[in-house]
Amino acid sequence: MQGDVAEKENLVRKAVIDVGTNSVKLLVADLSDHHITPIKECAIQTRIGNNAFNSKTLQNDGIARTLEAIEFFYQYSRMLGSKDIKIIGTSAIREAANRDEFALKVKEKTSLDIQIISGEEEAELAYIGVVSETSFENAPVLITEVGGGSTQFIVGDKLNLVFKKSYKIGGVRLMNMFHVSDPPSNEEFLKCKNAIENEITSHIYPDIQDFLKKYGESLKFIATGGTITIVGKIKLQMDEYDREKLDGLEIKFEEICELTEKLWRMTLKERQSIPGLPADRADVIIFGLLIFMGIMSVLKLKSVYLSTRGLRFGVLKKF
Numbered sequence: 215m216q217g218d219v220a221e222k223e224n225l226v227r228k229a230v231i232d233v234g235t236n237s238v239k240l241l242v243a244d245l246s247d248h249h250i251t252p253i254k255e256c257a258i259q260t261r262i263g264n265n266a267f268n269s270k271t272l273q274n275d276g277i278a279r280t281l282e283a284i285e286f287f288y289q290y291s292r293m294l295g296s297k298d299i300k301i302i303g304t305s306a307i308r309e310a311a312n313r314d315e316f317a318l319k320v321k322e323k324t325s326l327d328i329q330i331i332s333g334e335e336e337a338e339l340a341y342i343g344v345v346s347e348t349s350f351e352n353a354p355v356l357i358t359e360v361g362g363g364s365t366q367f368i369v370g371d372k373l374n375l376v377f378k379k380s381y382k383i384g385g386v387r388l389m390n391m392f393h394v395s396d397p398p399s400n401e402e403f404l405k406c407k408n409a410i411e412n413e414i415t416s417h418i419y420p421d422i423q424d425f426l427k428k429y430g431e432s433l434k435f436i437a438t439g440g441t442i443t444i445v446g447k448i449k450l451q452m453d454e455y456d457r458e459k460l461d462g463l464e465i466k467f468e469e470i471c472e473l474t475e476k477l478w479r480m481t482l483k484e485r486q487s488i489p490g491l492p493a494d495r496a497d498v499i500i501f502g503l504l505i506f507m508g509i510m511s512v513l514k515l516k517s518v519y520l521s522t523r524g525l526r527f528g529v530l531k532k533f
Contacts, residue, residue, distance in 0.1 A: 227253070228298045229291035230526040231284055233320075233328065235263030235306040235362030235386045236440070236498060238283040241526040242294050250346060250523075250530055252457070254294060257440075258283040259494045263306035263363050263386040272310045277319070285323040300533055303330040304525075305363025305384060329533075333380025336525060337366035341375050343527030344438055354429040356422070356515075359439045359524055360505050362386035362498070367418065369425045379421060383413055385441060385502040397481045398500070406501070410508040419512055426513060435515045438524030440495070441502030445473065446520045447490030463520040467510045470518070474503040 225244045232239040242254040260279040266272050284301065291299050301320060307313050308330050320328045331339070340359040357368040363384040369377035388410070394402040426433065446460045447453070449469065477485055477500050485496035510518065 226298070227294070227296050228530055229287075229294070229296035229300070230529045231287045231291070231299065231301045232526050232529075233262070233280060233284065233301065233303045233307060235266075235304065235364075235384060236261060236495075237362075238280055238287065239526065240287040240291065241530070242291055242296055243527075243530055245530060250527055254290075255455070256287075258286070261362075261386065263384075263390075265390060266306045266310055267363065267387050267390060270309060270311045272306065272312055272316055277316060281319055281323055284320060288324040288326070299324075299326060300529055301326050301328040302525075302529060303328050304336055305333070305361060305380075305382075306386075308332065309363070333364055333366065334378055336364070337368050337378035337380050338375060339528030339532060340366050340438060340524045341368040341370060341378065341528065342531050343524045343529075344436060344521045345370065345373060346523055346527050346531050353432055353434050354425070355434045355436055356425065356513075357436045357438065357521075358509060360384065360437065360441045360502055361439055365505060365509075367422065369422070371429075377421070377425065381413075381418055383410070383505060385498040385505065388501040388504070389498050392501070394500075397484075398478050403475075403478045407504055407508065410504050411512055414508045414512045418509070422513060435510075435518045436521050437506070437518045438521040441499065441506065442518065442520050443522065444491055444495060444499060445470070445503070445506070448473065448488060449490075451489040453489055457522045460520055461522045464517050465520065466517045467515065470503065470507050470510060474500070474507045477503060 224246050227244050229242045237257045237259040239257040244251045244253060260283050262272055262276040262280040264276055313330060317328050341357055344357050352372045355370045359366040361384050363386060364380045365383050366380045392406045445465055446463045450459060482496055486493040
């Protein structure tokens with residue numbers, strides 16, 4: 215009984231507001247010495263990265279939507295009793311020329327400084343989050359986090375991080391580059407598919423190939439982030455988020471290919487009716503899926519395991 219009381223007394227409630235290219239996400243969790251227990255997780259799509267990459271400037275409409283979401287999550291976190299609240303910014307914000315102006319507006323709304331993290335920091339935090347409470351029995355792991363503006367790759371050997379890098383390839387970035395029809399044509403599908411595969415072959419595979427050769431079949435491919443979570447929900451036909459059912463779910467390469475090709479043949483309205491696929495993600499999901507299909511094709515990966523613990527869990531562990 216005394217041990218239970220001590221454990222409860224050691225709990226600290228913290229929150230992370232993750233300002234991503236596509237959406238603002240909130241994680242409120244109780245932390246003890248060894249565990250992170252999620253209390254509340256939610257997201258608001260604000261698309262601050264829309265039309266931001268070519269111009270290198272965050273657009274006013276995206277800024278307004280994002281600030282509103284940040285302020286709401288800040289107040290909500292406090293209402294839930296969070297003792298420590300962190301706000302982080304990723305790809306779209308770190309690449310923007312007006313990021314300092316945006317940071318000042320965040321501070322005006324919340325009195326907090328937004329931590330604009332580098333691509334390598336994002337990769338490391340995603341790794342820390344994924345391995346925070348997961349045992350891989352010392353197996354080598356390749357972890358990827360596909361976001362709206364960037365994709366992070368991390369390799370861990372016996373639970374030590376041995377490689378981390380961020381690449382400028384993401385769902386929203388691609389959607390802004392490739393304006394496709396509704397439904398997309400086969401020519402548009404092939405153009406986008408080939409561009410992604412060329413990018414992976416030219417810039418990602420050379421960095422990863424030595425690890426693929428070294429570890430071979432023992433390398434476990436793990437993915438975290440919104441795209442792979444949606445793939446898992448579609449596979450399970452799950453409209454509500456269920457961490458226990460999603461965490462560790464194996465998704466085979468053939469399933470990724472089948473789903474990608476199926477969704478690229480659909481109209482936006484048809485995609486919006488698919489169980490497990492949020493209607494407001496039905497446009498960008500086809501680009502995120504192509505990234506996964508390209509990664510697994512070029513790197514010759516047979517299956518991917520879904521992790522529901524990523525960047526935000528890493529922030530809680532490290533900060």
